[in-house]
Amino acid sequence: MKSEHFESESECLFFITGASTGIGKACAIELDRRGFRVFAGVRSDEAARRLRAEASDRLTPVRIDVTDAAEIAAAVEEVSAAVGDAGLAGLVNNAGIAVPGPWEILSTEAIRKQFEVNVIGHVAVTRAFLPLLRKARGRVVNIGSINGGLAVPYLGAYSASKFALEVFNDTLRTELRNFGIRVSAVEPGAIDTPIWDKSTALAEQLSADAGPEVFELYQSDLEAIRRIAERSARGAAPVERVVRAVVHALTAKRPKTHYFLGWDVRICFKCLRVISDRLRDWIVRRLIGLR
Numbered sequence: 001m002k003s004e005h006f007e008s009e010s011e012c013l014f015f016i017t018g019a020s021t022g023i024g025k026a027c028a029i030e031l032d033r034r035g036f037r038v039f040a041g042v043r044s045d046e047a048a049r050r051l052r053a054e055a056s057d058r059l060t061p062v063r064i065d066v067t068d069a070a071e072i073a074a075a076v077e078e079v080s081a082a083v084g085d086a087g088l089a090g091l092v093n094n095a096g097i098a099v100p101g102p103w104e105i106l107s108t109e110a111i112r113k114q115f116e117v118n119v120i121g122h123v124a125v126t127r128a129f130l131p132l133l134r135k136a137r138g139r140v141v142n143i144g145s146i147n148g149g150l151a152v153p154y155l156g157a158y159s160a161s162k163f164a165l166e167v168f169n170d171t172l173r174t175e176l177r178n179f180g181i182r183v184s185a186v187e188p189g190a191i192d193t194p195i196w197d198k199s200t201a202l203a204e205q206l207s208a209d210a211g212p213e214v215f216e217l218y219q220s221d222l223e224a225i226r227r228i229a230e231r232s233a234r235g236a237a238p239v240e241r242v243v244r245a246v247v248h249a250l251t252a253k254r255p256k257t258h259y260f261l262g263w264d265v266r267i268c269f270k271c272l273r274v275i276s277d278r279l280r281d282w283i284v285r286r287l288i289g290l291r
């Protein structure tokens with residue numbers, strides 16, 4: 001599938017944040033395989049080396065922590081030198097972390113970090129790349145989540161960040177319409193990536209930091225949450241489901257505004273938002289197995 005703006009794939013340059021593992025890495029490798037030029041955001045030499053080993057010479061790893069203004073500026077400079085007047089065909093805001101835990105236990109620092117990476121980081125990266133995107137009448141693809149449609153207890157900080165990303169996505173889409181820049185949100189449910197292990201490790205660390213007295217207050221709910229997280233991780237869909245949507249959003253003549261990946265995601269966005277709060281609370285507690 002060709003982009004409507006370029007004669008050939010090799011003239012299209014896409015930038016993806018958080019491409020060291022999971023969804024970002026899979027998107028980078030697939031776009032590279034299709035002949036596009038990919039600049040893939042990583043945070044370590046090791047991640048860059050691993051990506052290079054799995055892709056063609058067209059793929060360029062770029063050092064970028066989305067919370068670091070100097071690294072964002074350097075990445076824009078590097079991409080700008082590579083694309084020249086053609087501009088940037090697409091930006092995928094994918095980098096993300098999931099900070100789990102009850103609001104009472106989470107440190108303010110942890111909550112801030114959740115928003116810095118999942119919201120402010122994407123806003124900063126998008127703003128910095130806008131002049132290049134405007135030149136190409138390019139695309140912005142935001143990787144949202146089922147939790148941008150349904151806020152889940154004990155995943156409140158993550159859910160709040162994904163709700164905020166929805167607002168960013170929808171307002172940006174309207175603001176950039178006149179420049180011919182299309183904006184899409186890809187909304188996955190559970191996908192088989194390292195994020196599950198990372199978030200379990202983070203939960204254990206945060207619980208240890210909170211101390212046993214506070215932790216005990218939430219113990220039975222947290223055990224239920226751990227069980228549902230394990231079940232979700234076991235039933236997680238393959239990463240290719242997300243890759244297909246991202247490729248469509250970047251290259252199709254008429255990209256969708258939202259890609260709801262699965263019936264569960266569709267229900268969360270389309271149905272659970274419009275029912276009463278009490279009914280939704282009841283459904284959520286039942287689904288998660290809370291007493």
Ligand SMILES: NC(=O)c1ccc[n+]([C@@H]2O[C@H](COP(=O)([O-])OP(=O)(O)OC[C@H]3O[C@@H](n4cnc5c(N)ncnc54)[C@H](OP(=O)(O)O)[C@@H]3O)[C@@H](O)[C@H]2O)c1
Pocket residue numbers: 017018019020021022023024042043044047064065066067094095096097117121143144145146187188189190191192193194195196198236
């Ligand atoms: N997997 C799911 O079930 C699922 C479901 C819905 C939505 N999502 C969303 O999909 C996106 C990708 O997640 P994933 O599942 O592929 O998880 P993942 O494998 O853990 O990938 C997350 C990526 O984000 C990067 N990252 C973390 N903090 C960063 C920062 N400050 N600056 C730049 N990059 C940073 C990580 O880099 P390092 O390796 O350097 O840490 C990694 O490359 C996230 O936005 C997530 O919320 C995932």
